[in-house]
Structures are given as C-alpha cells and as structure tokens.
Amino acid sequence: MKRNPRVSMLFSNPEGTTAGRHTVLVQGTAHPQDADLDHGWERYLPHWRKKEPVIDAFLADREKFGWFWKRIVVQVEPKRITAWKNGDTTRPPEVFGA
C-alpha cells in the first residue's frame, strides 16, 4: 500500500449494514498511518465503540490482548464513488467524482 496507494473499498455485504441494501464502491488514495501502532488508532475509538460497544470489555483488559491492540490506521482519500441503488449491480451505477 505504501508502494502503490491506489485502493478501493467495496461495501456490498447486505448483512454488514442497516442503511439499506445498497452497494457502494470507493476508489481512492490510501495513507497508511503506522508510526504508532499502540496509540495511533485511539482517536477513532468513539466510532469503533458506536459500531461494536463490546470493544470496551477488550479495552479494559488491554494488557492481555497486546497483539489485538496493535493497529494500523489506513486513511483513504476518495477519488471516485460508484453507487448501485438497492444493490442491483446489473443496472448502471451513479458515479461521483473524477
């Protein structure tokens, strides 16, 4: 990723969201942040907690899960977003960006 930062993220699993069964592809430039594996991710903890409240139990026992709490943050700067309404990818998508 450091050698070639061009990445994409596809959100397509209907079980992975409560926001409707849409399919969204984000293509963009990745900025990996691995200078501080132990603390670099902590500013994103509120978002994580919102998605998985149970994470606080692991956090309380942080010293027992040394490897679990070593995290790389990858920030993706979007270049183009392609979206298929209702997840029907046989139909032409809406495209936003270059």
Place this chain on the structure above:
Amino acid sequence: MVKLDLKRLANFRYAVISHVDKDGFPFSVSTNFQITPKGEILLEKPGARPQLKGERVGVLFNSITAIPTVGYGHRRYMLVWGTMSEEWGMYKLNPERLSEWDEKILPFDQLCAKSAPQGAKYLASLQTPVEA
C-alpha cells in the same frame, strides 16, 4: 488451471469481481454467479463493466456473519484469479490461481500462528535502525 472445490464454492451467496481500472485504481463489483453441470463458473454481467472479456480478474467468494454478542462466525473465502471469457450471455471465469481460508478447516488461532512470521517481518521493517 487450478482445481477448485466446487461443492464448497457453491455455498457462497455471491461473488465480487475485481480488476485494475485504466487509471490504476482497483474496481470491484458484486454479482450473482452459478456453477454449470460441467463445473464452469458463470458470473452475471455487472451493468458498469460491459467489457471484462479477456481481462485478468480476481473473483472473491466470501462469507462472514456477525455474532450478536461479540465477534464473527462462518468465516471463509475463496479468492480465484483468472481470465474472463463469455458464455451464454454471462462471463465465464477461467481459474488460474487460488487462495482460500475456511475456519472450519483451519481455525482462526491457527491461521494467526501461520501468519505470524509475515507480521513479525512487517514489524521489523517499522523499527528504526539504532547505531551501536
């Protein structure tokens, strides 16, 4: 040509086709697939990509289920690399290479142990050399 376990492949609900766009960014799209009695993998043509014929692609079949209390279950994937041709108005995947994991075959902790050398190599690359 790589040999695939089509019985296991048939248990996945959908496929994700990925290839490299003209501007170098990976393009991925999910689609339905079927396996013919002859063992061919046919994929529905996505609306956005009418021309994948002859392209080198990666096709991911995967499954993961969130457990309401904590964690995930039924984790498995098969990633098949190959080229696309056309048959019956669909894309036909001609498999060349496979990477896969199924936690029923290789439990997660064993997968982690197997991957540890790769992780250790990465961590070593992050260390700043110290002059003696």
